[in-house]
Amino acid sequence: MKLALWTYEGPPHVGAMRVATGMEGLHYVLHAPQGDTYADLLFTMIERRGARPPVTYTTFQAQDLGADTSTLFRDACLAAYERFRPEAMIVGASCTAELIQDDPGGLAEALGLPIPVIAVDLPSYQRKETWGASETFYQLVRRLAVPCPRTERPSCNLLGATALGFRHRDDVVEISRLLDGMGIAVNVVAPLGARPSDLARLGAAWFNVPLYPEIAETACRWLARELDQPMTATVPYGAGATRDFLAEAAGLAGLPAAWSEAGLRQPWWAASVDSTYLTGKRVFVFGEGVRAVSAARVAVEEMGFDLVGLGCWNREAARGLRACARLHGIEPTITDDYLELEAAIEAAGPELILGGQMERHVAKRLGIPCAVISAPFHVQDHPARYSPQMGFEGANVLFDAWIHPLVMGLEEHLLTMFRDDFEFHDAAGPSHLATHGGPQAPADRGADPTSAPAGPASAGPAAAVGGPGWTEDAERELRKVPFFVRARARRNTEAYAAERGLAAIGVDTLYEAKAHHAR
Numbered sequence: 001m002k003l004a005l006w007t008y009e010g011p012p013h014v015g016a017m018r019v020a021t022g023m024e025g026l027h028y029v030l031h032a033p034q035g036d037t038y039a040d041l042l043f044t045m046i047e048r049r050g051a052r053p054p055v056t057y058t059t060f061q062a063q064d065l066g067a068d069t070s071t072l073f074r075d076a077c078l079a080a081y082e083r084f085r086p087e088a089m090i091v092g093a094s095c096t097a098e099l100i101q102d103d104p105g106g107l108a109e110a111l112g113l114p115i116p117v118i119a120v121d122l123p124s125y126q127r128k129e130t131w132g133a134s135e136t137f138y139q140l141v142r143r144l145a146v147p148c149p150r151t152e153r154p155s156c157n158l159l160g161a162t163a164l165g166f167r168h169r170d171d172v173v174e175i176s177r178l179l180d181g182m183g184i185a186v187n188v189v190a191p192l193g194a195r196p197s198d199l200a201r202l203g204a205a206w207f208n209v210p211l212y213p214e215i216a217e218t219a220c221r222w223l224a225r226e227l228d229q230p231m232t233a234t235v236p237y238g239a240g241a242t243r244d245f246l247a248e249a250a251g252l253a254g255l256p257a258a259w260s261e262a263g264l265r266q267p268w269w270a271a272s273v274d275s276t277y278l279t280g281k282r283v284f285v286f287g288e289g290v291r292a293v294s295a296a297r298v299a300v301e302e303m304g305f306d307l308v309g310l311g312c313w314n315r316e317a318a319r320g321l322r323a324c325a326r327l328h329g330i331e332p333t334i335t336d337d338y339l340e341l342e343a344a345i346e347a348a349g350p351e352l353i354l355g356g357q358m359e360r361h362v363a364k365r366l367g368i369p370c371a372v373i374s375a376p377f378h379v380q381d382h383p384a385r386y387s388p389q390m391g392f393e394g395a396n397v398l399f400d401a402w403i404h405p406l407v408m409g410l411e412e413h414l415l416t417m418f419r420d421d422f423e424f425h426d427a428a429g430p431s432h433l434a435t436h437g438g439p440q441a442p443a444d445r446g447a448d449p450t451s452a453p454a455g456p457a458s459a460g461p462a463a464a465v466g467g468p469g470w471t472e473d474a475e476r477e478l479r480k481v482p483f484f485v486r487a488r489a490r491r492n493t494e495a496y497a498a499e500r501g502l503a504a505i506g507v508d509t510l511y512e513a514k515a516h517h518a519r
């Protein structure tokens with residue numbers, strides 16, 4: 001048992017639903033108790049789909065458990081086939097149905113339906129949503145893809161995009177456009193938008209692009225082995241990685257590595273003098289593994305940030321993420337426990353958090369700016385406008401989205417210079433972020449007591465209970481430190497004083513600690 005309040009991923013059958021819902025002409029019969037239809041809302045509300053997911057639930061109740069739940073399942077399969085006439089069907093069990101062991105695969109096969117029926121066995125108590133999506137897609141590809149002649153023109157398959165994926169819809173458009181510009185056609189995009197019959201012609205492509213490796217890599221490895229299709233290794237996230245990706249794709253297609261960068265503004269925006277103040281900003285990156293590693297590269301190489309934390313919630317990606325963290329000389333945070341993550345973020349003292357929906361909450365509590373880069377996400381991160389994360393337009397989007405929550409350079413300067421001014425006092429916070437300032441803001445946990453009224457803009461860990469106390473002079477001196485690094489200055493000084501057994505922190509201690517930590 002584990003006490004859990006927030007989970008980063010749903011159960012694996014939600015991953016299977018993401019694959020089924022992303023596709024056309026595929027139906028999912030899910031053996032599940034009454035109430036499991038809640039998952040429909042993820043698609044109809046967060047993704048705002050205009051149709052119900054193609055899922056039939058058996059919705060058994062307590063009274064059914066004493067009778068014959070396998071008949072319920074068989075009937076549901078038949079009814080789903082009759083009503084929807086899909087090209088193929090997947091069948092499986094949710095967590096509760098897994099316990100009653102009705103064997104959906106065997107039962108469905110015995111029905112002798114005239115379409116491929118694919119069993120997806122998802123161990124709900126060991127695995128999670130992303131793994132469920134990967135396994136479902138792999139089983140579909142394994143069953144439906146067959147050898148076929150390669151297309152005349154160089155082509156590839158874009159694999160891994162699903163329903164409810166973070167910006168998957170627009171990433172597919174962006175990457176297809178870039179590949180097309182180089183003369184590489186997209187043979188099949190899957191699962192998103194594909195039909196089972198499209199999976200049958202996957203083998204016609206010259207190579208595969210696992211756009212979201214956590215979901216597509218297992219299927220791509222199978223395609224490499226069985227249909228002799230190579231696959232790309234670079235995820236085109238950020239301007240640099242997009243260039244690497246295009247060069248790799250050109251190599252696999254036997255074409256010259258030449259592409260247009262018209263419309264790519266991010267490198268110049270990041271190099272322009274107005275971005276100088278971004279250099280060395282401390283950033284903590286957390287999310288789905290491959291996304292976090294990709295974002296870390298962009299943060300360091302393309303934005304000039306300092307990476308002070310890196311982590312992911314999916315253990316499957318831990319190895320790659322550990323290697324990346326090691327390169328940056330930081331300790332990786334691999335956890336699906338948001339409290340553990342919150343402690344790691346607090347200890348690292350970042351000025352910007354890049355994460356998912358949960359990190360937005362953590363950031364709000366700690367008074368740190370935050371941008372969303374990864375699932376899990378809420379409605380506002382499935383936007384109406386075109387906003388890819390990948391490719392050159394994706395790089396533009398990343399620049400805008402990551403910079404927006406930060407205090408602008410001039411404002412940072414004003415807030416520091418005129419801290420006694422009615423307009424720029426500490427609690428006012430950056431003007432463009434109502435949630436980061438204002439006297440009405442809740443007194444967040446860890447708010448810096450040196451500023452009154454307390455506001456998240458001055459947030460930071462309070463003095464350690466029972467630690468050395470601050471003299472009035474020292475408190476006043478601390479207030480001269482810009483608010484966005486003040487919490488860190490306070491923490492460092494207290495640690496310095498505690499190590500030396502000092503009873504009180506005076507102005508001298510503050511400067512001695514500063515000199516000590518600057519060494």
Ligand code: SF4
Pocket residue numbers: 011032033035036094095096097
């Ligand atoms: S079967 Fe699984 S997903 Fe459904 S309600 Fe129970 S625990 Fe939740």
